[in-house]
């Protein structure tokens with residue numbers, strides 16, 4: 204905790220404040236030893252493991268159907284059982300769709316948060332991991348394994364990896380009396396969004412039911428006035444990065460960098476991948492990296508997805524969706540057996556690594572590093 208200072212008073216408080224701002228943006232890469240310590244989901248992701256993370260989601264999950272209730276229960280049960288310190292809230296709406304005639308269908312977004320214990324409402328900045336958990340009405344029996352059962356599972360796994368370190372970070376900062384109106388009031392927020400898919404044909408009104416509802420709700424939910432230096436006016440401004448995972452789990456994905464304003468985050472993400480590859484920590488061996496575009500961003504805008512209602516309200520987005528889409532996209536072949544499990548497990552670990560780095564967890568890492576000169580040692584250039 205060398206870079207975290209004990210609390211100071213008066214004039215020195217300001218010094219502390221500015222130092223923390225500097226440190227908060229320092230962004231320290233994870234060490235090789237830390238990257239090695241990120242576990243693989245292993246059997247938890249087996250597509251026939253009914254007590255695992257992924258298999259229970261590999262069913263049709265259309266809004267308003269029994270399958271969707273099963274998926275909702277699985278998401279909630281997992282966090283209640285494995286990650287009891289995370290708070291779970293719903294943001295629900297009902298909306299008509301082109302196929303529901305005059306009936307309002309229920310749409311339920313899940314908001315799951317891990318916050319520092321000292322924060323007041325509206326004080327935390329959230330690294331926000333997002334995926335949609337609904338599945339498409341057509342074709343009949345559509346599973347949506349990449350779309351987005353597997354991305355939900357990746358996020359669930361990564362949350363478990365990060366949880367223990369978050370606890371350690373919060374404990375140490377609490378002990379030192381730190382935290383409160385600073386950049387370091389970092390939390391993790393997971394959004395499992397409903398109703399991403401169109402029921403008939405993708406239009407502005409037939410799609411993104413859940414994300415439109417949530418972004419609307421949040422823009423109209425002002426936070427209480429902040430105590431000191433920072434003001435996050437609404438939950439939207441508390442999102443430091445909206446990291447949306449979609450259509451992941453097929454072989455040889457290639458995810459471009461869509462937005463110049465978050466290209467630096469893309470680079471950091473890509474760097475975690477390439478470092479994990481060079482340390483032989485990943486199982487897949489694709490011809491090119493999952494995140495190849497460290498030196499360029501897309502010339503022309505992005506893809507219509509759950510981030511749009513948030514982007515329109517100024518939220519910074521990292522859209523993790525491959526180009527081209529998986530071959531199985533929106534077909535009955537987008538199911539468990541068509542997933543490339545090595546790729547699915549690799550994504551989960553890369554996402555976990557990125558989260559740990561974003562959350563500055565080198566501050567609490569005290570694990571083993573390979574000895575200098577040993578065959579395992581790879582100089583990381585820092």
Ligand SMILES: *[C@@H]1O[C@H](CO)[C@@H](O)[C@H](O)[C@H]1NC(C)=O
Nearest residue numbers: 246247249252253254255256
């Ligand atoms: C299923 O996942 C659980 C963890 O949830 C794990 O303990 C178990 O070994 C897995 N079983 C199989 C058959 O893969």
Ligand SMILES: *[C@@H]1O[C@H](CO)[C@@H](O)[C@H](O)[C@H]1NC(C)=O
Nearest residue numbers: 275293294295309310311312
């Ligand atoms: C929102 O919907 C979910 C899923 O149907 C349900 O479990 C929950 O109780 C609802 N919450 C509220 C506040 O209506």
Ligand SMILES: *[C@@H]1O[C@H](CO)[C@@H](O)[C@H](O)[C@H]1NC(C)=O
Nearest residue numbers: 477492494495496497498499
């Ligand atoms: C990106 O640019 C840097 C500096 O020009 C270069 O060294 C590196 O090889 C490039 N990376 C890729 C993947 O093209």
Ligand SMILES: [Zn+2]
Nearest residue numbers: 339350400533
């Ligand atoms: Zn889809």
